[in-house]
Amino acid sequence: MNADPSKTITPHDTGCIFCKIVAGQIPCHKLYEDERVLSFLDIGPLSRGHCLVIPKAHYETIDATPGDLAGACAAVIARVSGAVRAATGATGFNVLQNNGAVSGQEVAHMHFHIIPRQANDGLGYRWLPGKLDAAGAATLIKAIGAGLER
Numbered sequence: 001m002n003a004d005p006s007k008t009i010t011p012h013d014t015g016c017i018f019c020k021i022v023a024g025q026i027p028c029h030k031l032y033e034d035e036r037v038l039s040f041l042d043i044g045p046l047s048r049g050h051c052l053v054i055p056k057a058h059y060e061t062i063d064a065t066p067g068d069l070a071g072a073c074a075a076v077i078a079r080v081s082g083a084v085r086a087a088t089g090a091t092g093f094n095v096l097q098n099n100g101a102v103s104g105q106e107v108a109h110m111h112f113h114i115i116p117r118q119a120n121d122g123l124g125y126r127w128l129p130g131k132l133d134a135a136g137a138a139t140l141i142k143a144i145g146a147g148l149e150r
């Protein structure tokens with residue numbers, strides 16, 4: 001852990017399309033930018049105003065991303081999503097963040113989707129809830145807790 005992030009080299013991947021966007025090598029429809037975070041329109045939108053929020057530094061998944069940088073992204077999501085909602089007249093929106101190909105992540109640079117929603121817009125996903133019993137919960141709390149102590 002570096003105490004002064006300004007003195008670290010920003011991790012990047014020369015083969016990463018998002019790193020190329022950050023570097024200005026590939027254009028984007030930019031919505032917002034600050035020192036650490038960039039937001040731009042998704043070129044394959046699920047709905048009008050669908051946009052992305054990414055850290056400028058390259059981390060593949062959110063669990064590999066420093067917490068303060070993930071937090072900086074969350075602050076931008078809060079700001080941009082309200083503006084997108086107002087501009088599009090969306091009555092709601094999803095914030096979606098995929099990790100790993102199995103989850104649907106297509107670009108291996110951690111990113112959040114902001115997806116404006118309207119009633120009966122046809123978007124959705126399968127949500128098939130199971131049941132959590134007390135023994136299963138206790139086992140998970142112990143195992144996850146061990147990971148949090150690292």
Ligand SMILES: [Zn+2]
Nearest residue numbers: 016019058109
């Ligand atoms: Zn990247």
